Amino acid sequence: MRGVVLTGPGPVENLELRDLPIPEARPGWVRIAVRAFGLNRSDLHLRLGFAEGDVPYPIVPGIEAVGVVDAAPDSDLEVGQQVAAMMGGMGRAFDGGYAEYTLVPRAQVVPFRSELPWAVLGAVPETLQTAYGALTTGLDLRKGQTLLIRGGTSALGYATAALARDLGATVLATTRQRDRLSTLAEHGVDHPILDDGTVAGRVREVVPEGVDAALELVGTPTLPDTLASTRVQGTVCFAGMLSNTWTVPDFYPIGYIPTGVRLTAYSGDAADLPAPVLQRYLDDLSTGTLTLGPTHTYPLSKIQEAHQAMENNTTPGKLVILP
Template identity: 30%
Template sequence: MRAIEISSYGSPEVLKLCEREQPVPGKGELLIKVHAAGVNRPDVLQRLGYYPVPPGASDLPGLEVAGEVVAGDLDGTGFDVGDSVCALVQGGGYAEYCVAPVGQCLPIPDGLSMLEAASLPETYFTVWSNVFDRAGLLSGETLLVQGGTSGIGVAAIQIARAMGNRVFATAGSEEKCRATEALGAERGINYKTEAFPEVVKELTAGKGVDVILDMVAGNYLPLEINTLADDGRLVIIALLGGAKSEIDLGQVLRRRLTITGSTLRPRSVEFKAKIALRLREYVWPLLKNKKIIPVIHHVFSLEQAAQAHAMMESGQHIGKIMLQLI
């Protein structure tokens, strides 16, 4: 099969088209003929050498795919050869064939194309696990999404808004701020020209927000603590601004704040399968009813993986960057 491998750590040009043996599905796995795959920030970090491949996972990049089931451990799964699925994987998505644990496979939501479906798993699993499970966002609460036009941001804004939450989002330009509002954010905040804690406090009558989804960390943390409401929860999913920060722990104590975080890739199949069930129950109907719409910024061919990574690193995209194989 054709695949994209990381020939060495470095710039996007280290992504090279290669020939690999088709993966062989094991117990509890399906073999998927890949029609489309998503490009995500962890893929870039892996290419740079900052995101180690978990033991037993494919060394090929790519954490989400959609395609056709062609083989695997099918008994009792509800899937059959020929079914269209999308899946969260630990690696190997940039290839013509990919194996995925059955529990991490989901049917394509009604009305969505393979390309649209492939844009869902990595971001939707991440958002649900962190915003709703870990941070416990409840209907009627407020959410601030940092990086509102990233793949994660676009998913978080739409899901939370559809679930009945007030949502605010930060972005780096007026165009991107307006894009977050079109997706359901009550207010897009330009972090280059506005102080987001002040804007949020004004919009919430001085209370602050109940949950912040943060992919920046670093020097954002003190600002985010000031932006949280009492009993607020800050959940960190990436460290684009750095891994260290100095914060006022007195506020954490006095106002009963929670600071938490997680990475999804190393978690067990069982953990991810539980998220898949909740997505199928709560989010897939919203996709079917068009209350949530996949947002795809640009589509590249498999051979153009390097250009896709360059676009990801430019930060100019609004929504998902995709690879289309079929």
């Protein structure tokens, strides 16, 4: 099979397209013929050397993939069945989804049925899992509430906006590029906001008391301003690091967190995206009642180009590779 190997932390040239042996099937694991996989920020962090723990380089990266079951010994899954796989050590503890076949534990596999193109399906699993989990577990967002998304033109930003609107919330979302404000509006954002580093004042022009909930996707550089945009007893959920900065030096909670504002975090797994939830949103995508934002596709041979686009933040929405 063809697969992408990351030889070690460094530039995009460390991602090498190679001929690799197809992984051997074994009980408790599922071999998937990969039809598409999405690029994620954590893949970039792995390449740049920011990943936590001991990564066994060289490794096939990729924390997600969609495809069909190729082999599943002693499993409830059938050969040919459509599945998504994500997290659980993919592309970290063992080879991940950047290949024509991947072998993952059964617990990380979510079955589904859909006639959507693989290019669309490849954009869904990890983005949907994080958006759904952040809104439910991280923020407990309710119908009629207001939500601020810091980093709105990321794949996760678009997906979260779509799910929040489907829930009945009013959505504010930020972008640092003026020409993307109209794109946010076209994808259902009620109040696009140009982010020059400080948005709390503009947020409170729309919602004077502050938003009910805020999703921080940029990272710790903008987190204080996001907290300042949120009302007393409102909630901010930290779930992304587009800035590649996720720690707060000399953290003093009383001085850092505004009085009465709640700060949470979200990081989920395959189990946090139950099969019925995935199926429901795929059905909504197929009928056109839901859109998760723009998608840009690349062949496997263009993995370096795609990673460079992700690193430079030059392409809004989700980047998907079609092996």
